[in-house]
Amino acid sequence: MSHTRSPAEANPGLAVRELNFHYGAKTALDSVSFDVEPGTFCALLGPNGAGKSTLVSLLTRLLVAPDGEISVAGYDLRRTPRKALAKLGVVFQQPALDMGLTVRQNMTYFAALHGLPRSAVPTRIDAALDRLNMRERAGERVRDLNGGHRRRMELARALMHDPTVLLLDEPTVGLDAAARQSITDHVHDLAAQGLCILWATHLTDEVRDDDQLLVLHRGQILARGQTGDLRGDHTLSNWFLSQTEVPA
Numbered sequence: 398m399s400h401t402r403s404p405a406e407a408n409p410g411l412a413v414r415e416l417n418f419h420y421g422a423k424t425a426l427d428s429v430s431f432d433v434e435p436g437t438f439c440a441l442l443g444p445n446g447a448g449k450s451t452l453v454s455l456l457t458r459l460l461v462a463p464d465g466e467i468s469v470a471g472y473d474l475r476r477t478p479r480k481a482l483a484k485l486g487v488v489f490q491q492p493a494l495d496m497g498l499t500v501r502q503n504m505t506y507f508a509a510l511h512g513l514p515r516s517a518v519p520t521r522i523d524a525a526l527d528r529l530n531m532r533e534r535a536g537e538r539v540r541d542l543n544g545g546h547r548r549r550m551e552l553a554r555a556l557m558h559d560p561t562v563l564l565l566d567e568p569t570v571g572l573d574a575a576a577r578q579s580i581t582d583h584v585h586d587l588a589a590q591g592l593c594i595l596w597a598t599h600l601t602d603e604v605r606d607d608d609q610l611l612v613l614h615r616g617q618i619l620a621r622g623q624t625g626d627l628r629g630d631h632t633l634s635n636w637f638l639s640q641t642e643v644p645a
């Protein structure tokens with residue numbers, strides 16, 4: 398069955414149009430619209446309670462919005478969910494790894510969940526681990542890895558099915574400064590290789606001046622654009638506070 402492409406589906410990366418979501422009487426997202434093009438690192442910056450997790454849940458279809466439109470790599474998430482989700486990689490806030498299995502065993506298990514052809518799995522795993530400089534860790538048990546390497550493994554796992562869009566929900570929670578830096582560097586490299594990245598965070602020091610920025614506050618997009626242009630002469634932290642502070 399064919400259908401007319403919507404404006405959102407014209408974006409080969411991620412497109413969101415007029416998304417609303419309510420928990421009972423509580424509005425969590427209010428007319429949220431944005432685009433992230435391939436080859437772009439886009440930070441979704443919002444204080445606690447802004448609606449970031451709700452948005453991630455809608456993008457991954459854990460929740461379904463009553464209206465609005467989401468398109469992943471040109472596939473509408475409502476009309477063609479399997480195709481859209483096949484183009485989406487996700488790193489959730491809470492690690493989901495079997496500590497007793499090796500890196501390769503964890504990834505093999507995940508490949509099966511994705512329905513990747515058995516014969517292709519070893520090559521896919523090696524390629525994904527190479528992208529994160531993790532191949533030499535393939536035989537180690539996850540419990541023996543440090544927090545930074547565990548996260549890198551999860552990133553590699555999220556890339557195994559070759560997604561176009563990569564979604565990360567506060568991926569540096571619980572990591573020390575060096576590991577945080579390493580993960581942010583790796584994910585910027587992935588954007589430079591052509592991936593479309595949406596990185597949800599409440600930490601301004603994870604955002605660079607040439608990143609795209611979406612500021613989410615109380616369910617609404619308050620600002621969008623290139624980070625350096627938006628912050629002007631202010632530090633990002635001060636500018637962000639001025640955007641999101643609640644008058645006393």
Ligand SMILES: Nc1ncnc2c1ncn2[C@@H]1O[C@H](COP(=O)(O)OP(=O)(O)OP(=O)(O)O)[C@@H](O)[C@H]1O
Pocket residue numbers: 420423424425443444445446447448449450451452599
């Ligand atoms: N299950 C729920 N029932 C009712 N309200 C909810 C529920 N989940 C979230 N909310 C509310 O919706 C709003 C958005 O929450 P959400 O968790 O999406 O924000 P967030 O930006 O991810 O915050 P955090 O960084 O603290 O996780 C908040 O006001 C929150 O209290």
